[in-house]
Amino acid sequence: MQQKLKVLPGIILSLMIAILAVYIESILPGHYIGSTVIAMFLGILFRTVYYDEDRLQEGVQYASKKILKGAIILLGASLNFSIILEVGSQTLLVLVFTLLTAFGGGYLLGRLFNINWKLSNMIAAGTAICGGSAIAALAPVIEAEDSDVSYAISSTFLFDVLMIVLYPIIGTLLSLSDTFFGYWAGTSINDTSSVVAASFAFSEVAGEVATMVKLTRTLAIIPTVLIFSTIYYRKKREQPHLRKARVSLSGLVPWFIIIFVLMALFNSVGLISPEISGGMKTVSRFLMVVALAAIGLKTNISVFIKTGFKPFIHGFILSSLVVVVSYIVVFFVIG
Numbered sequence: 001m002q003q004k005l006k007v008l009p010g011i012i013l014s015l016m017i018a019i020l021a022v023y024i025e026s027i028l029p030g031h032y033i034g035s036t037v038i039a040m041f042l043g044i045l046f047r048t049v050y051y052d053e054d055r056l057q058e059g060v061q062y063a064s065k066k067i068l069k070g071a072i073i074l075l076g077a078s079l080n081f082s083i084i085l086e087v088g089s090q091t092l093l094v095l096v097f098t099l100l101t102a103f104g105g106g107y108l109l110g111r112l113f114n115i116n117w118k119l120s121n122m123i124a125a126g127t128a129i130c131g132g133s134a135i136a137a138l139a140p141v142i143e144a145e146d147s148d149v150s151y152a153i154s155s156t157f158l159f160d161v162l163m164i165v166l167y168p169i170i171g172t173l174l175s176l177s178d179t180f181f182g183y184w185a186g187t188s189i190n191d192t193s194s195v196v197a198a199s200f201a202f203s204e205v206a207g208e209v210a211t212m213v214k215l216t217r218t219l220a221i222i223p224t225v226l227i228f229s230t231i232y233y234r235k236k237r238e239q240p241h242l243r244k245a246r247v248s249l250s251g252l253v254p255w256f257i258i259i260f261v262l263m264a265l266f267n268s269v270g271l272i273s274p275e276i277s278g279g280m281k282t283v284s285r286f287l288m289v290v291a292l293a294a295i296g297l298k299t300n301i302s303v304f305i306k307t308g309f310k311p312f313i314h315g316f317i318l319s320s321l322v323v324v325v326s327y328i329v330v331f332f333v334i335g
Helices: 002-027 035-049 053-076 083-112 117-130 132-138 146-173 178-188 192-202 204-218 221-237 255-268 274-297 301-307 310-333
Strands: none
Touching (some): 002 053, 002 274, 035 132, 035 274, 035 301, 053 132, 053 255, 083 178, 083 204, 083 310, 117 132, 117 146, 117 204, 117 310, 132 221, 132 274, 146 192, 146 274, 146 310, 178 192, 178 310, 221 255
């Protein structure tokens, strides 16, 4: 009981920040900035002004780890594999090229800028799939530092804000069709809310196409977390004291990822009703806001200063590469 009470202050603070972030998002024009990003920055700001580590740390740790895992599990209930059949093979071909560009380019840029592989791959996941959600899903799988999570989300967020403004302008200047613009925006802008904002600003049809493509792209979270779970497990087993350890499913794929995948499968075959799926998605989104608030509370701004601007440059170059590759592939595949 004493232990449970000890986590309450940190959880309550994370919850209050999350509620404030959701409110701020609701009053901002256009909803260009998601509540997860707002919550993370509010957490960082709160820590910078005041942070009682003795009272808050255990609850903040709980929110940033366990509540985040709960959010990821519930996120699975909103994923549906049947959407792949709706968008067709052309969309998948474009997505394959953008995913290869993001992760291949992320690896090379990480080596070039001497950025640790966890931060580099979280930036790549955010760029390739769906911004903060993909980063948050990947972070516990590779046991990433909270400062790296904050850095990765920040670097992809800044590019997203720029794209919301520039995409409709570029699309108009190039006289792109609604369908072309929808595919381009859906496969190259990071966060879902940013895709919706930019594409609907161009046209209603472009917005509908982009949203459908983006939902398909979000499914890439599943193979990504499974692949990186395997990679990280193999990296850990390279350590001398773990080389002879038995291979176990729980070590290879974390338990919450197994449930996450099962939830997606249940939703795809119709075992979860649309109403329940929608409700679980809403709860998942809010829990992720709470977790990101906690991650912000655990992030010391001095770490940002020490790391420097390299991750931001990494994210900017990588996102730019995805934008260009997506445009070229859509031009040749979709027409």
